Amino acid sequence: MQFSSSSAHRSPPKITTLVLLSGLSALSLNLFLPSLPNMALHFQADYKVMQLSIALYLLVNAVLQILIGPIADKAGRRPVLLWGLVLFLLATLGCIYAPNVEVFLVFRMCQAIIVVGMVLSRAAVRDLYDQDQAASMIGYVTMGMAVVPMIGPAIGGLLEExxxxxxxxxxxxxxxxMTLMLTYSDFGETSAKSGKTLIQQFREYPELLRSPRxxxxxxxxxxxxxxFFAYLGGAPFIGTELFGLSAAEVGIYFGAPAVGYFLGNFVSGRYSVHFGVNRMVLWGCWLNAIGVAMSAVLxxxxxxxxxxxxxxxxxxxVGNGMTIPNATAGALSVRPHLAATASGLSGAIMLSGGAGLSALAGALLTHETGAMPLLWLMLATSVLAVCAILSVIRREQKLGL
Structure with missing residues (x-):
């Protein structure tokens, strides 16, 4: 099978194609969560073993983000996307027909290849637009990533029942x-092949890692x-154990950041071109910190x-919805010829750090401590985010950029 960039496939992808690619990546993370208890019964496995389907997926997801970027900068966005989608379909069939929990977990890890949709939809946007316009478009693309996790478990629960x-x-x-068919027909190649070997492509990583920006x-x-990741790790405990909320009530309250993220993405899509990437990231980081600080004060x-x-x-x-698309566009713009590599590396940094903070938040909380350890942790990371973008702004002012 050969996925080439023929003359029929050179037109840039439509925004709907990019939204579907990133949305499918998000959907695969949490759609099946309501099914975990019944899946444990089906496979005659302990529930904690079934929960590995989340942790292992995230781990492989982070590793793949580092690998996908250089491969796509070398081979092009289109063939890597199409092969990734084919492998995702085969892995999904493997999950469905797995004879035991061990085989299921192997195919579940293989499902993480769908992260190509998230990494390369963002890289394609940066291929096609300058930094500020790219931030605007990434904002619209990632709106799908905000909505899907919000409604995914609810849909999964209905399908399960x-x-x-x-x-x-x-x-x-x-x-x-459907996404494979649409990508094949609509996603024209957005980047010229680098002409370098894969080893040479991976050797480009130090060029990014040496960049303070x-x-x-x-x-x-x-x-x-x-x-937000710390919130994911600690909020269920706070809702059920500290406030005595039912599972249904926690589910309703839990969606508050997702609603805000959707709004923040809309603001990014609407105003990033006008105000510029750095200002949008700074304002988003401040909103993040202010929201946590006000909760802590109460x-x-x-x-x-x-x-x-x-x-x-x-x-x-809201803060994350403004920060992430703009900071991503900024990271991809530092070395435009390494856009896919930068997309994967920045995504891996975010995901691996988030997984650690989520675990830490869950470990810190007890009935005696209340909500404050989580709020202090969230406030500390929010303030450090403000410091990080201020360092970029100061450096650009110093360099006259």
Whole structure:
């Protein structure tokens, strides 16, 4: 099978194609979560073993983001995307027909290849647009990534009740087939092949790693989103154990940052070109920090409630929705010829840091400590994100950029 860039496939992809690619990547993460108990029964496995399907997926996801970028800079976006989608479909079938939990977990890790959709949809945007316009377009592309995780578990729950756990893998399979067909017909190559060997391409990493601006943008994104990842690790405990909310109530409250993220992405799409990347990242990081700080003040004063805790997390979502698309566009613009490499590396930095903060948040919380350890952790990462983008702004002023 050969996925070349023939003359029929040279037109740039439509925004809907890019949204589908990034949305399918997000959907595969959490759609099946409501099915985990029944999947444990089906495979006669311990629930904690089934939970490995999330941790292992994230681990492979982070590693693949580092590898995909150089490969796509070498071979082009189109063939890597198409092969990635084909492999995702085969892995999904493997999950559906797995005879035991060990085989399922292997194919579940293989499913992480769908991260090509997220990495290369962002890289394609940077191929096609300058920095500020790219930030605007990435904002629109990642709106799908905000909506899908918000509604994914709800859809997964309905599918589980109606058709069983396998339906939560048949749905991404069908959507994957549709996305593959659309990508094949619509996604023209957006980048010239580098002409370098793969080894030479991987040797380009130090060029990014030596760039203070790349680190500034990547860390502002990673630390800002780190506050959200810490929230993911600690909020369920706070909702159920500290405030006595039911599972349904936690599910409703839990979506507050996702609503904010959607709004922040819209703001990015609408205003990034006008105000520029750096200002949008700075304002997003400040909003993130202010929301957490206001929640912390209420808890310290003894007025913290479930409504105030989850309500102020909307600010975290808005801040991230402004920070991540713009910081990503900034990181991809430091070395435009390494856009896919930068997209993968910055994504891996964000994901690996987020996974660590999520685990740390869960470990810090007890009934005795209350919500404050989580809020202090979120506030610290938010303030460090502000420092990271300020370092970029100062450096650009010094260099006259």
């Amino acid at each position: 109606s058709y069983g756990w396998k339906a939560n893998f048949w749905l991404p399979f069908v959507l994957g087939v 790349f680190w500034g943008y990547s860390l502002s994104s990673a630390l800002s989103s780190g506050a 808890f310290l004063a003894g007025f913290g409630t479930a409504l105030s805790f989850f309500g102020f997390m909307t600010f975290v979502g």
